[in-house]
Amino acid sequence: xxxxxxxxxxxxxxxxxxxxxxxxxxxxxxxxxxxxxxxxxxxxxxxxxxxxxxxxxxxxxxxxxxxxxxxxxxxxxxxxxxxxxxxxxxxxxxxxxxxxxxxxxxxxxxxxxxxxxxxxxxxxxxxxxxxxxxxxxxxxxxxxxxxxxxxxxxxxxxxxxxxxxxxxxxxxxxxxxxxxxxxxxxxxxxxxxxxxxxxxxxxxxxxxxxxxxxxxxxxxxxxxxxxxxxxxxxxxxxxxxxxxxxxxxxxxxxxxxxxxxxxxxxxxxxxxxxxxxxxxxxxx
Amino acid sequence: xxxxxxxxxxxxxxxxxxxxxxxxxxxxxxxxxxxxxxxxxxxxxxxxxxxxxxxxxxxxxxxxxxxxxxxxxxxxxxxxxxxxxxxxxxxxxxxxxxxxxxxxxxxxxxxxxxxxxxxxxxxxxxxxxxxxxxxxxxxxxxxxxxxxxxxxxxxxxxxxxxxxxxxxxxxxxxxxxxxxxxxxxxxxxxxxxxxxxxxxxxxxxxxxxxxxxxxxxxxxxxxxxxxxxxxxxxxxxxxxxxxxxxxxxxxxxxxxxxxxxxxxxxxxxxxxxxxxxxxxxxxxxxxxx
Numbered sequence: 001x002x003x004x005x006x007x008x009x010x011x012x013x014x015x016x017x018x019x020x021x022x023x024x025x026x027x028x029x030x031x032x033x034x035x036x037x038x039x040x041x042x043x044x045x046x047x048x049x050x051x052x053x054x055x056x057x058x059x060x061x062x063x064x065x066x067x068x069x070x071x072x073x074x075x076x077x078x079x080x081x082x083x084x085x086x087x088x089x090x091x092x093x094x095x096x097x098x099x100x101x102x103x104x105x106x107x108x109x110x111x112x113x114x115x116x117x118x119x120x121x122x123x124x125x126x127x128x129x130x131x132x133x134x135x136x137x138x139x140x141x142x143x144x145x146x147x148x149x150x151x152x153x154x155x156x157x158x159x160x161x162x163x164x165x166x167x168x169x170x171x172x173x174x175x176x177x178x179x180x181x182x183x184x185x186x187x188x189x190x191x192x193x194x195x196x197x198x199x200x201x202x203x204x205x206x207x208x209x210x211x212x213x214x215x216x217x218x219x220x221x222x223x224x225x226x227x228x229x230x231x232x233x234x235x236x237x238x239x240x241x242x243x244x245x246x247x248x249x250x251x252x253x254x255x256x257x258x259x260x261x262x263x264x265x266x267x268x269x270x271x272x273x274x275x276x277x278x279x280x281x282x283x284x
Numbered sequence: 285x286x287x288x289x290x291x292x293x294x295x296x297x298x299x300x301x302x303x304x305x306x307x308x309x310x311x312x313x314x315x316x317x318x319x320x321x322x323x324x325x326x327x328x329x330x331x332x333x334x335x336x337x338x339x340x341x342x343x344x345x346x347x348x349x350x351x352x353x354x355x356x357x358x359x360x361x362x363x364x365x366x367x368x369x370x371x372x373x374x375x376x377x378x379x380x381x382x383x384x385x386x387x388x389x390x391x392x393x394x395x396x397x398x399x400x401x402x403x404x405x406x407x408x409x410x411x412x413x414x415x416x417x418x419x420x421x422x423x424x425x426x427x428x429x430x431x432x433x434x435x436x437x438x439x440x441x442x443x444x445x446x447x448x449x450x451x452x453x454x455x456x457x458x459x460x461x462x463x464x465x466x467x468x469x470x471x472x473x474x475x476x477x478x479x480x481x482x483x484x485x486x487x488x489x490x491x492x493x494x495x496x497x498x499x500x501x502x503x504x505x506x507x508x509x510x511x512x513x514x515x516x517x518x519x520x521x522x523x524x525x526x527x528x529x530x531x532x533x534x535x536x537x538x539x540x541x542x543x544x545x546x547x548x549x550x551x552x553x554x555x556x557x558x559x560x561x562x563x564x565x566x567x568x569x570x571x572x573x
Contacts, residue, residue, distance in 0.1 A: 050390055069297070073393035083384020085309075087316050099305045100392040140388075 001026050001148060001179045002047065007055035009042050009203075016042045017053070018203040026147075029180035031190040033214065034200035040183035041080060043200075044152050047181070048077060059148060073101070076141030080152040080183075082133050086126035090117055090136055093125055097140045111139040115169065131162040138169065149173060151182045155189060167192055187215055215259070224266050227253040227279040239273040240266065253278075302394050303402040310376070310406025319375075323368045324414045328421035330360055335425040354437055357422055358518040361445045362511055364418075367477050369411055369449040373456020374473035376403055377567070379466040400567045404457055404560055411449040415442055440521045447552045448514040454559030461567040480511045499535045507547065510555045517548035 002024040009017040017039040024030045032040040046053045049068025057064040059071040084093055094108045112121050115135040120128060128136065134157060141149060154170065155163040170193055174180060184190050190197055191211040199207040199214060207217045228236050230252065237254050240247035245266055246257035256266045263282060270277055314320045334356040377400070380386040389399055419442040426433040459472045491497060491505065506512045516536065536544045 048391055050387065069393050069395045072391060075391075077391040079384070079387055079391070081384055083386070083388050085313070085385055085388075087313070096305075096309060097392065100302065100389070100394055102301070 001028075001060060002181070003056070003058040004043075004047075005056040007043070007046060007053055007057060009039075009046055009051065009053045016203050017046065020055075020200075020203070020205050022198055022205065022208065024179050024181060026179060027174075027176040028196065029174055029182070029194040031194040031197045031211070032181065032183045032200060033185065033187070033190050033197050035185055037202075038200040039203035040200060041152055042203075044077070044150050044181070044183060047150060048072060048075060073144070074146055075148045075150055076144060076146035077150045078134075078137040078141045078152060078154050080156060082137045084125040084133065084136065087124060089122055089124055090128070090139075091121045093136065094139060094143060097143050101144050103144060107143055107145075111142045114142060115139045116165075130157040131159065134158060134162070134166065138166075142173075147177055148179045149181070151180065153183055153185070155184075155186070163189075187211075190214065222258055222263065223283040224256045224258050224263055225250060225253060225281050225283055226256065226267070226270060226277055228270075229276055229278065232275050236270055236273065236275045239275070240269060243269050245269070253280075255283075298395065299398060302398040303405060306389070306394070306399055306402025307406035307409065310403050311409050314372075314406070314410035320372065320410060320414070323364075323372075324417045327360075327364050327368070327414060327418040330364065331357060331418040331422040332425045334360060335422045336429065353422070353426065354434070354441060354522055357419070357441060358515065358522070361418075361441070361448065361518075362515060363481060365411075365415065365445050365449050366452045366481060366511055368414060369407075369452035370456045370459075370473040370477050371470060372407055372410070373404075373453040374459040374469040375456075375466050376407060377457065377460035378463055378469035381464065382466050396568045397564050400457065400461065400564050401560075404453065404563075407453050407457075408450055411453060412446055415445045415449060418442075419445070437521060441518060444514055444517050444521065447549065447556075448510060451510040451552045451555035451559065454556050454563060458559050458563040458566060461563045461570065480509055500539070503535050503539075507551055510552050513548040513551035513555075517545050517552075520545040520548070 004023065005021050007017055007020040008015065016037075020039075020043065022030075032043055034040055042051070045051045046057060047059065047064065049057075049064045049071060053065070060074045062071050062074075064071050085096075088096065090112070091108060094111065095105055097103075098105045098108065112118055115138050117132065117135055117139060120132055125133065125136065134154065138154070141151075151170070155166050158166055167189065170180070170182070180194070182190070182193060191214075194211055197207070197209055197211050197214050198205055199209075199217070207214065209217055226236070233249055233252075233254060237247050237249055240254065240256055248255045258266050267277060267280065335353055377386065380389070386399075390396070419438055423433060423435070423438050455476060456473055459476070460469050463469045463472060497505070507516070536547075540547060
């Protein structure tokens, strides 16, 4: 469905995507993973034919450089930064999208329901929260029921609850005839949504693997922030350091460097030392 | 919603339907734009004021008195219409790029040519409404004061003003297609406005004095400016003497006779086609995000 060969994109003289090749078959969900500036969004914009590039991109067997209008007919796209006409209502925005795609407006109600925006359909876009705008972006992308969905950091501006809903919605969109390409810098999210991860760094493909192998391949480290009674912080720090952990004092507790697969052992170590764990969270 | 239901049909290369969809969107946006309404209200107020202030003199010069009002309207159009059209065109696409709505449009199966032409047609429709409002106000005030009015002349001048606005809109969109921010586009539009409205005249006069240009070259230099072409066509419509335009006017009458109006219209049309064509090329070539 998508074939990319030797894709290179430079803005002025700065190369942001460097000789990238990959393909995505029907029914597959793939993540473009990488830190900010890795070139993920640029790859998406090249796939859409929004920017010029060197190399070959085919979507649905059509060359994007010569058939960008046709290939965009196959793609639903949710951008990272959603630019909507603030004066239009949710329903008017979807109606404009229908008109631009030559679709019957009868689809509007269906997609509004799919993204749970029924109560907001008459609201102006300028009045919507970030989460609602993200859902509107999804609704616009889903209008043509496209075989290819490109989602650029689809959960970046969402709170925890909205993120969970979005992940659930994205999961429901998977199907044997649909391709999902998602950009993300969240390892745990990527693991929930895709079959394969393309890890980018400075525009180059550095790893291509199943999501479960990503953390190991990249030697990623998480930080476990453990909240303790202030009287126990110094003792806990010494205990963890003696056990070989990279631990530091931080606010009301300690910050422990852990591998993503081995977070529990640090907590176990503290429990064995009879320290009172009041709360904890994982930072990446 | 678990899987895509077949592939959507492949769209044609160029669709007038999409030009129309985008044009309607642009007109709707213009109708909600406070700057557009400010321009319309200002133009209508000034046109109305000119009509009112010109009325007392008209009694002195009889039924031909509307000529003075019309001449004043031409002077007003020379200043206001290029400013409106240039800034409207220049702000539009650059503003869409700034706000991210250009990506919203371009991620649909539309070509950049369709987006640009749709935008142009929509803005041209908005300018038609603005020009009609201005000349409508002039006609209305004239009728209310029972002053002599020449409806045919009024409509002719309105049509010429709209033609001028089409050329200026094209230049505005060319600016908008080549710069990355709305503020830069606005600055460039104001520079072009100053050039065609004020610096053009002064530059031509200075060049004539400095280089002692032959009158034919002077005429060509004057006619390159679409605002001057509008003025010339308007003077012809007013049935006035082109001598009022100086040596270039005298030369034009001697050399081209009645065909001068067609030349002026041709200049405005050429500016429109070449500016819109260049804007399409620039918009298609650039990275539009």
